Amino acid sequence: MLPWKRLLRPLTALLLTAVVAVVPAATAHAAAPSSGWNDYSCKPSATHPRPVVLVHGTFANSTDNWLAFAPYLVDRGYCVFSLDYGQLPGVPLFNALGPIDKSAEQLQVFVDKVLAATGAAKADLVGHSQGGLMPRYYFKFLGGAAKVNTFVGIAPDNHGTTLDGLTNLLPYFPGAEDLLSAATPALADQIVGSAFLTKLNAGGDTVPGVHYTVIATKYDEVVTPYRSQFLTGSDVHNVLLQDLCPVDLSEHAAIGLLDRIAFHEAANALDPAHATPTNCASVFS
Numbered sequence: 001m002l003p004w005k006r007l008l009r010p011l012t013a014l015l016l017t018a019v020v021a022v023v024p025a026a027t028a029h030a031a032a033p034s035s036g037w038n039d040y041s042c043k044p045s046a047t048h049p050r051p052v053v054l055v056h057g058t059f060a061n062s063t064d065n066w067l068a069f070a071p072y073l074v075d076r077g078y079c080v081f082s083l084d085y086g087q088l089p090g091v092p093l094f095n096a097l098g099p100i101d102k103s104a105e106q107l108q109v110f111v112d113k114v115l116a117a118t119g120a121a122k123a124d125l126v127g128h129s130q131g132g133l134m135p136r137y138y139f140k141f142l143g144g145a146a147k148v149n150t151f152v153g154i155a156p157d158n159h160g161t162t163l164d165g166l167t168n169l170l171p172y173f174p175g176a177e178d179l180l181s182a183a184t185p186a187l188a189d190q191i192v193g194s195a196f197l198t199k200l201n202a203g204g205d206t207v208p209g210v211h212y213t214v215i216a217t218k219y220d221e222v223v224t225p226y227r228s229q230f231l232t233g234s235d236v237h238n239v240l241l242q243d244l245c246p247v248d249l250s251e252h253a254a255i256g257l258l259d260r261i262a263f264h265e266a267a268n269a270l271d272p273a274h275a276t277p278t279n280c281a282s283v284f285s
Helices: 003-020 027-031 069-074 100-118 134-141 166-172 176-183 185-189 195-201 252-257 260-270 280-284
Strands: 052-055 080-083 123-128 148-154 211-216 236-240
Touching: 052 069, 052 100, 069 080, 069 260, 080 100, 100 123, 100 134, 100 185, 123 134, 123 252, 123 260, 134 148, 134 195, 148 260, 211 260, 260 280
Parallel strands: 052 080, 052 123, 123 148, 148 211, 211 236
Antiparallel strands: none
């Protein structure tokens, strides 16, 4: 075996492990049905007139990613739905690995299904990690901007990630990028400078009609540098978690999976008319 091939395998494994490590590994939870959400008989109230669609991150699924946040919203009177997308053949439970543009098509179908079931004219979306990136393709190229009012991205890789510089090593291993693209297209799509990101961000980060909020943590070890998560546009609210609570140490996984300070700020974005200050005490809200 050629020397570069011997090095290629651990490098690819390292890239995969870096992402897998930030996703809950309890596959037993993934098999359990959601509780209180994905109820297609739910009708939005006058207080919360739009259903909320939750979009999971890479290597996650529609249940594990939202075990804390979905009930948080349900308890506040929202109709909440979550989808699985980006599945690869023969890979159960771990989703969001397929080409991101194709995943956006799955989101398009799901949002239409939710709107038809609830009777709402528009939905709101909240996404974690890749789930905070992929819907932007739906808005920009698949007509989603006409069907979505508010979009909250929690730790999104809007301009790609360097994985703390690891992706800069790929050009030194011939065939590494091709292998990554073939095996897990979504990972290749999320690397800084990918063809997908170049197309998505050409002409501006946002499109008219959608209210954007980005919630990031400076301790993010997956989407690096963390400020690359922020969007530029006329209707964008970029939030750094530590500006709300300086002692919050949440990293990439925790901010989306269990951080009630981030949840509170996301809820403010969904219902700005009834927003309350987000601070360290929001963990008790």
